[in-house]
Amino acid sequence: MSELPPSTGSIRRRLTLQLMSGAAILATMLFFVVLNVARDLAESSQDNILFASATSILESAAVQGDEVVVDIPYGALSMLGNVSDDRVFYRVMAGPMLLTGYDNLPEIVRGRAEPSGFLTASYGGEDIRMVEVSRRLSLNGQAVDVAVAVAQTRNGQAETVAQMTRVALFSGAGFFLVAAVMAVLTAQSSIRPLNRLAGSVSRRGPKDMRPVAGPVPSEMVPLVTSLNRFMARLKTSLSRSEDFIAEAAHRVRTPLATVRTQAEVVLRRVDRDENRQSLREMIRAIDESSRAAGQLLDHAMVTFRTDHLEREHINLADLAEELVARLTPVAELKELQLVTKLDAGCEIYGDAILIQNAVRNILDNAIKYSQTDREILLEVLKGGERSILRVTDQAGGFPDALTTKLTERFARGVNSEGTVGSGLGLTIAKEVVEAHGGQLLLQNTDRGDGACVTLSFP
Amino acid sequence: MRFLLVEDNEGLATAVLDRLRMDGHVVDHAPDVSMAEEFSATADYDLILLDIMLPDGDGRDFLKSHRARKDETPVIVLTARSEVSDRVGVLDLGADDYITKPFDFSELEARCRAVLRRRGGSSSNAHRFGDLVFDALAGTLDVDGVTVALRNRELRLLEIFISTPNQIFSKAKLVDRLFSYDEDVSENAIEVYVGRLRKHLAGSNVEISTVRGLGYRMSKS
Numbered sequence: 001m002s003e004l005p006p007s008t009g010s011i012r013r014r015l016t017l018q019l020m021s022g023a024a025i026l027a028t029m030l031f032f033v034v035l036n037v038a039r040d041l042a043e044s045s046q047d048n049i050l051f052a053s054a055t056s057i058l059e060s061a062a063v064q065g066d067e068v069v070v071d072i073p074y075g076a077l078s079m080l081g082n083v084s085d086d087r088v089f090y091r092v093m094a095g096p097m098l099l100t101g102y103d104n105l106p107e108i109v110r111g112r113a114e115p116s117g118f119l120t121a122s123y124g125g126e127d128i129r130m131v132e133v134s135r136r137l138s139l140n141g142q143a144v145d146v147a148v149a150v151a152q153t154r155n156g157q158a159e160t161v162a163q164m165t166r167v168a169l170f171s172g173a174g175f176f177l178v179a180a181v182m183a184v185l186t187a188q189s190s191i192r193p194l195n196r197l198a199g200s201v202s203r204r205g206p207k208d209m210r211p212v213a214g215p216v217p218s219e220m221v222p223l224v225t226s227l228n229r230f231m232a233r234l235k236t237s238l239s240r241s242e243d244f245i246a247e248a249a250h251r252v253r254t255p256l257a258t259v260r261t262q263a264e265v266v267l268r269r270v271d272r273d274e275n276r277q278s279l280r281e282m283i284r285a286i287d288e289s290s291r292a293a294g295q296l297l298d299h300a301m302v303t304f305r306t307d308h309l310e311r312e313h314i315n316l317a318d319l320a321e322e323l324v325a326r327l328t329p330v331a332e333l334k335e336l337q338l339v340t341k342l343d344a345g346c347e348i349y350g351d352a353i354l355i356q357n358a359v360r361n362i363l364d365n366a367i368k369y370s371q372t373d374r375e376i377l378l379e380v381l382k383g384g385e386r387s388i389l390r391v392t393d394q395a396g397g398f399p400d401a402l403t404t405k406l407t408e409r410f411a412r413g414v415n416s417e418g419t420v421g422s423g424l425g426l427t428i429a430k431e432v433v434e435a436h437g438g439q440l441l442l443q444n445t446d447r448g449d450g451a452c453v454t455l456s457f458p
Numbered sequence: 459m460r461f462l463l464v465e466d467n468e469g470l471a472t473a474v475l476d477r478l479r480m481d482g483h484v485v486d487h488a489p490d491v492s493m494a495e496e497f498s499a500t501a502d503y504d505l506i507l508l509d510i511m512l513p514d515g516d517g518r519d520f521l522k523s524h525r526a527r528k529d530e531t532p533v534i535v536l537t538a539r540s541e542v543s544d545r546v547g548v549l550d551l552g553a554d555d556y557i558t559k560p561f562d563f564s565e566l567e568a569r570c571r572a573v574l575r576r577r578g579g580s581s582s583n584a585h586r587f588g589d590l591v592f593d594a595l596a597g598t599l600d601v602d603g604v605t606v607a608l609r610n611r612e613l614r615l616l617e618i619f620i621s622t623p624n625q626i627f628s629k630a631k632l633v634d635r636l637f638s639y640d641e642d643v644s645e646n647a648i649e650v651y652v653g654r655l656r657k658h659l660a661g662s663n664v665e666i667s668t669v670r671g672l673g674y675r676m677s678k679s
Binding site: 249250252253254255256257258259260261262264265267268271273276280283284286287290294326328329330332333334335368372 | 564611
């Protein structure tokens with residue numbers, strides 16, 4: 001199979017990560033916004049109550065005789081007491097004079113025009129929120145500023161804020177989770193047309209060069225267009241090289257055929273032994289070169305096809321029968337018997353043209369190396385889970401040392417002296433069988449009179 | 459037999475014509491598809507030898523229209539292309555067999571015989587000589603009403619003798635005709651086959667005689 005190109009990482013993962021980090025930033029922002037709003041809200045509601053409390057105390061301030069009297073209404077402080085166990089402090093001043101309350105509460109610095117002011121401060125080791133309102137009363141014809149300060153510790157508010165923080169945290173996390181799930185789904189759905197395209201291209205047969213026609217998202221149109229253009233170019237160059245091989249074979253083989261035929265004609269006409277000998281040599285040389293050329297072409301084709309097997313269901317018995325029918329006239333010329341023992345139920349899923357080519361090469365060898373009047377046995381049988389095709393001849397067998405070397409390209413058996421052949425036949429058979437996940441086994445028969453080539457397919 | 463050879467290469471065609479005529483066959487030659495169609499429409503052939511790459515078209519087109527005309531004449535394709543890629547297409551289009559160039563004439567003859575035998579050869583294929591009836595297609599020899607099945611080399615040897623009776627054939631020439639060129643056999647190997655034929659001919663008025671120093675000859679006694 002072809003090598004994978006270097007990967008720059010997954011688009012889907014990148015897209016998912018980008019969407020998720022966006023979601024994380026938004027979720028964090030949401031958390032802080034909610035937290036701030038909650039804090040402001042808690043503070044302003046405390047301020048409102050403090051302000052109402054201070055105002056109601058201030059309302060009760062009045063001038064009686066020549067002094068300022070404050071009657072702190074019960075509700076003014078109880079309205080503050082409803083939140084947790086916060087402590088409340090107050091101070092009422094008439095001008096510089098303390099009327100009642102805590103003298104040491106912090107001062108709020110405010111402009112003269114402002115009737116009220118707020119302060120967050122520390123008092124007695126605790127955080128407090130404080131408000132001060134003032135009114136001007138007339139005492140003995142003189143204006144006196146009555147200022148009421150009310151302060152409350154912030155425990156209740158802190159608790160509210162903590163509660164709000166939890167809510168904000170949960171809603172932020174929830175938002176993030178939902179966004180993350182959506183990011184994964186979005187990344188998946190946006191990558192889906194790419195996967196669909198890759199699937200439809202890789203499912204194609206090796207000779208399927210049709211342009212991709214299915215609708216694709218507009219972003220993928222340039223990719224598909226250039227893919228289609230590339231396939232068109234590939235198709236042209238493939239058919240050009242197929243034509244070239246056919247043309248080359250034609251150009252080489254036709255003159256060879258002419259020379260061979262003429263040599264045969266002349267051989268019939270001449271009587272002198274030396275002439276006849278050279279004519280025979282010539283014919284042999286022609287046969288050798290054309291067989292070598294044929295096997296090289298076969299081998300090239302086999303190498304090309306083993307990368308992309310065109311598989312179908314093949315009945316091995318039918319395939320064997322067809323080959324035997326085809327080769328019988330050639331075998332008969334040497335009075336060789338092609339005997340078959342076929343199990344009709346042997347089926348494999350493979351490339352018929354390749355397997356036929358492999359078996360033909362083995363049978364060709366058997367015919368080539370056999371002496372007159374011998375038998376060649378072609379068997380198709382089941383061996384457990386495997387389907388086995390076996391050719392047994394009586395051509396003398398392989399020398400032991402050669403059985404492994406034989407299948408390497410161009411290696412030839414010793415019996416081949418004087419026999420035409422380029423030795424590629426077994427190489428082709430081995431490559432075909434191995435491309436189908438099977439094995440090629442070379443053995444000599446028990447009696448040692450011949451070779452036994454076994455092709456076993458899973 | 460009568461052949462139609464469809465082949466555009468002049469040199470090859472001439473050689474094949476020579477070679478086939480040498481065996482006493484009648485051969486017409488068409489250099490392209492249109493001539494081939496003309497020939498096959500006007501004459502009856504026993505067999506058509508068809509090249510694939512032709513100047514005015516593809517031999518396969520001829521094959522297609524040949525079969526479409528319901529012409530039963532068997533066709534053997536002479537292909538110069540790759541063994542594997544071509545064979546299937548050619549046989550699917552209705553060729554009876556194919557042979558790759560360059561080809562051995564013994565193989566071509568064997569294929570012709572096989573094709574004609576499959577098609578049920580006519581009785582005109584039976585040669586008569588003396589009281590022999592020899593059917594090369596069926597591979598049988600009738601001697602005195604007894605039919606013998608001949609093995610391949612016996613058959614080819616008898617065919618050689620019977621096509622030119624009374625002619626002397628040297629052992630060397632017979633070796634060339636009976637054995638393939640890549641087999642190394644001595645001339646004495648011929649004696650085995652002549653011996654076998656003589657056994658089959660026993661009881662007939664035909665005999666194969668040895669001409670000392672020259673070879674063998676078949677004649678009526």
